Amino acid sequence: MNYIELNGDCINRLKEKIKIIYNRTPLFFIETYGCQQNEADSEKLMGMAKEIGFDITDDKNEADLILFNTCAVREHAELKALSHTGHIKHLKELNPSLIVGLCGCMVQQEHRKEDIKHKYPYVDFVFGTNMIFKFPQIVEKVLERTKRQFFVESYETNKGDMVEEVPVLRKSTKTAWVSIMYGCNNFCTYCVVPYVRGRERSREMSAVISEVKDLVSKGYKDITLLGQNVNSYGKDLKDTPSFVDLLRALDEIQGDFVLRFMTSHPKDATHELFDFISQSRHMAPHFHLPMQSGSDRILSEMNRHYDRKTFLELCKYAKSVMPEISLTTDVIVGFPGETEEDFVETLSALEEVRFDSVYSFIYSKRKGTKAAEMTEQIDDETKKDRMGRLLELQQKISNENNLKLVNKVLKVIIEGNSKTNENVWAGRTEQGKIIHFPKDSRALLPGQVVDVEVERTESYTIYGKLK
Numbered sequence: 526m527n528y529i530e531l532n533g534d535c536i537n538r539l540k541e542k543i544k545i546i547y548n549r550t551p552l553f554f555i556e557t558y559g560c561q562q563n564e565a566d567s568e569k570l571m572g573m574a575k576e577i578g579f580d581i582t583d584d585k586n587e588a589d590l591i592l593f594n595t596c597a598v599r600e601h602a603e604l605k606a607l608s609h610t611g612h613i614k615h616l617k618e619l620n621p622s623l624i625v626g627l628c629g630c631m632v633q634q635e636h637r638k639e640d641i642k643h644k645y646p647y648v649d650f651v652f653g654t655n656m657i658f659k660f661p662q663i664v665e666k667v668l669e670r671t672k673r674q675f676f677v678e679s680y681e682t683n684k685g686d687m688v689e690e691v692p693v694l695r696k697s698t699k700t701a702w703v704s705i706m707y708g709c710n711n712f713c714t715y716c717v718v719p720y721v722r723g724r725e726r727s728r729e730m731s732a733v734i735s736e737v738k739d740l741v742s743k744g745y746k747d748i749t750l751l752g753q754n755v756n757s758y759g760k761d762l763k764d765t766p767s768f769v770d771l772l773r774a775l776d777e778i779q780g781d782f783v784l785r786f787m788t789s790h791p792k793d794a795t796h797e798l799f800d801f802i803s804q805s806r807h808m809a810p811h812f813h814l815p816m817q818s819g820s821d822r823i824l825s826e827m828n829r830h831y832d833r834k835t836f837l838e839l840c841k842y843a844k845s846v847m848p849e850i851s852l853t854t855d856v857i858v859g860f861p862g863e864t865e866e867d868f869v870e871t872l873s874a875l876e877e878v879r880f881d882s883v884y885s886f887i888y889s890k891r892k893g894t895k896a897a898e899m900t901e902q903i904d905d906e907t908k909k910d911r912m913g914r915l916l917e918l919q920q921k922i923s924n925e926n927n928l929k930l931v932n933k934v935l936k937v938i939i940e941g942n943s944k945t946n947e948n949v950w951a952g953r954t955e956q957g958k959i960i961h962f963p964k965d966s967r968a969l970l971p972g973q974v975v976d977v978e979v980e981r982t983e984s985y986t987i988y989g990k991l992k
Contacts, residue, residue, distance in 0.1 A: 528691045532661045536577060539665045543578040546668060547589065553579035554588035558606050559596025561787060562722075562751050563629060565702035566657055567594045570628075572692035573660045581694065586616065590624045590664075595631035597717050600889045603631050610645055617647040624667060626650040628657065633721035636892060638677050652676035654722050655685035680708075680723035689732050699938070699972030700747040701740050705733050705771065709753035711790060713817075714828045714895040715857065715888065718753055725754070727762050734774055741780040746972050747938050747953070750775075750786040756793030769801050776805045781974070783938070783955060785809045791816070792830040794839055803846040810847055811957040814839065815855035819874030820867035823860055827896075833874065840878045851881045851956030858915060859888040859908030861899035868911050872918055881926050881958065882985065883919045887912055920984045927958075927982035934992055935960065937977045939969060952977065960987040967991070 529536070543551060553574040557567040570592065571581055582588050593610055596602035610627065617623050625648050631637050633653040641648055650667045652659075656676045667674050685707060695701055708723040709716075733750075740748055750771075752758060759766040775784060784807045789798075791814055802808045814836075818824050821832045843850055856871060875883065887908045890897040937952035937960055944951070949961050950969070962977050969975065976992040 526686050526688050528658065528688050531658060531686060531688055535661050535665055539577045539661055542665065542668060550578065550580050551589035552582040552587055553590050553592070554582050554585045555592045555594060556585070556609065557594045558602045559598060559630065561702055561749065562704065562753070563594050563596060565704050565751055566629070566654075568693050568695050568702065569657065569691050570594065570660055571694035575694050576692045577661050577664060585613070588623070590626070591616075592626045592628060595627060595629035597630035597634060597637075597721050597891070599886065603637070606631060610648065614647050624649050626652070626667070628652045628654075630654055630717070630721040632677060634717070634892065638675065642675070648673070650674040650676070653678060655680060655683045658686055658688040658691060680720075685723050685726060687726055687728060689728070699745055700749075700940070701745045702749055702751050703733065703736055703740070704728070704751045705755060706752040706758050710757065711754060711830070712828060714826065715860065715891065717891045717894060720893055722753065725757055725761055727758050727760070729762065730759070730766050730771055730774060733771060734778070737775050738778055741778055741782050744972065745782060746974065747783050747785070750784065752786075752788070754788065754790040754793065755786045756789050756798070769797055772801060772805070772808065776807050778807070782807060783809045785811060785957070787813055789814055791836050791839060796842055799843045799846050809955050809957065810849050811851045811853070811955070812843055813853045816874060817855060817857050818860065818863070818867065819871035820863070823863055823867050826862060826899075827860065833870070837874065837877060849956070851958065852878060853882045853884070853957070854878075854880050856883055856885045856915065857888050858885060858912045859903040861888070861896055861903065862901040863903060872915065875915070875918055875922065879922050879926060880919070881956070882923055883915070885912060885915055885919070923984040924982070927984065927987060930979045930982060930987060932979060934976050934978050935989070937962075937975055939971050939973050939975060941971045954987070958987055959985070960989055962989045962991055965991055
C-alpha cells in the first residue's frame with residue numbers, strides 16, 4: 526500500500542487546518558526509547574510530521590506537539606518513558622494548548638494503555654505500533670480537541686499495514702536504518718515482541734532495493750537493514766525470496782557503502798549466509814548473533830529452538846570463513862530457573878566463542894509472557910552477582926581481542942566529533958567498533974571513509990591516528 530493512498534485527502538486537509546490553528550509553523554518534538562526499529566519508526570514519524578506542516582525541534586519546552594515513542598522489551602525502558610511523560614505535566618499547565626502523545630510498543634499492551642488512561646490525564650492521544658503509518662489521520666482527529674484519543678488495536682484485528690513511500694526525516698546524512706520486515710513469529714518465552722509488533726511481515730524486495738539505491742545515490746555510507754529476525758525475511762512473500770537473495774541483490778548496487786543488518790536468530794542462520802558475507806563487496810564483517818544462554822536446559826525453557834552445540838558450531842564456521850569477523854551477542858542473566866551450573870555454561874560459551882562485545886541484560890518480567898508465570902524466579906542479589914561476573918569476564922575478553930588490533934590499519938567511517946573532545950574524531954570500523962583519533966590538517970567530514978592505524982586499545986574503545 527502507498528502512503529498517499531492510505532492517508533488520502535487527510536494530508537491536504539490537515540495542512541490547511543494546521544495553518545489556521547497555529548497561524549505559524551508549529552513545532553514537533555519526539556523522544557525515542559528502545560531498539561533501532563523504534564529509531565527508524567521515529568524517523569518516519571518526523572518525516573510525516575514535517576510533511577503535514579510541523580518543523581522539528583530538539584527542545585520539548587518550545588514544542589507544540591510532544592510524542593514519546595516507547596519500548597516494552599524491558600521494564601526499565603517502560604518506567605523511564607512513563608517518568609519522562611510525568612515531567613511533561615508542568616509544561617501542559619504552562620501551555621494548555623500543548624498536545625502530548627505516546628506511541629510504540631509499550632502502549633500496545635492493554636495494561637499500560639489503561640494506566641495511561643487513568644494516571645496520565647494530560648496525555649491527549651495514544652497509538653500502537655500498527656497505526657504508525659496513519660499518523661496524519663491520528664493528528665487530524667487529535668486537533669479536533671473533542672476528547673482524548675486512543676488508537677490501539679490488537680494485531681488479531683489489525684495486522685499492520687505494509688506501507689511504502691513514507692516520508693522519512695533521517696537524523697544522519699551518512700548512516701541510515703532500512704526496515705526490511707516487521708514483527709516476529711518466534712514467541713521466546715521472555716519476549717513481548719510478537720504481542721506488541723505482531724507476526725512477521727516482509728517488505729517486497731523491489732521496495733527495499735529501491736530505498737537502498739536512493740540512499741546510496743544521496744551519499745549514505747553505512748546502511749543497516751532492520752528486522753526482529755532478518756533471517757526469516759521473505760517467507761511470507763509470494764515468491765518466498767530468502768534473506769540471502771535480498772542481500773545478493775543489494776550487494777549488486779554500485780557505490781561506496783557498507784551494509785549491516787540486525788538482528789539474526791540463530792535457528793535460521795545458515796552457512797550459506799556466512800559464505801555470502803565472506804564473498805560480498807558491501808557486507809560489513811560483523812555479525813550479531815543473540816545467544817541468550819549457554820545452557821541447553823535454559824535455551825529450551827526460553828523456546829529458542831537451537832542448542833548450545835548448534836550455536837557454537839555456527840560461530841566456529843563464521844570465523845573459519847571470515848577470520849576477521851567481529852561477533853557480538855545478547856545474553857540474559859537470571860532467567861527463571863537458571864542454576865549456578867546453567868550460568869557457568871553461559872560463561873564457558875563466552876570463553877569459547879570470545880565475542881567482541883556482549884549486550885547483557887538482567888531478566889525482566891514481561892506481563893503476558895510465559896516466563897513471567899514461571900515459579901522459579903531468581904532473586905535480585907543472585908542476578909546482580911551473576912551479571913557482575915559476566916561483565917568482568919567479557920571485559921577481559923574484549924580487551925584481549927582489541928589488543929590484537931594494535932598497529933593494524935583499519936578502514937573507518939567518521940561519525941562525528943568525540944563526545945569529550947572536539948579535536949578528536951569518533952568513527953566506526955567495518956567490524957562495528959568505535960575508534961577515536963585526533964584531527965589533523967585534512968578537511969575531513971562525517972561520512973568520509975579514512976584509514977586509521979590503531980595505537981592503543983581498551984575493552985570497548987580503540988585509539989589510533991590517521992594514515
